[in-house]
Amino acid sequence: MSRNSLEKVLYDLSTSGANKKAFSAEPEKFLSRYQLTEEERALITGYKVREIADRGVNTMLTWGFWLQSGRAQRDYMKIMKREEA
Template structure:
């Protein structure tokens, strides 16, 4: 796993408007520019924040990526990807709790 490359990708997608637009238009094409394995590329394409965090990616980067580009930018959905979230539970933590 190339955690540093994954973090660079997510950082760019969180702060660079042109990168966000390129990702929206052609996510696979955008990701081809980076030295990612097929599994890593799929994590990003699937917005698999659990797999990204398990691979060591900074939780703030996964949360920023989710909030900027995910089809469902709701934080409850983000948290549900990391762990089960009960009705009425506050969802303010970005990291996977273990």
């Protein structure tokens, strides 16, 4: 379990269009590059930003990860506040 690898994935997705495209097309294949547990991979593919942040991941990255997927800011805040999105 490593917040470092989680941060690496989110950083790579936030700074590269090619990575975003690869993740969007084949998430599991894209994530196989990284040292992640099965649980961590599920957190990412499920956009579980609250749980990811709870593992110490920088929230600049969780926020960017959410927004780059086209999801709504309002829903992000509900999830971060542990309200129903």
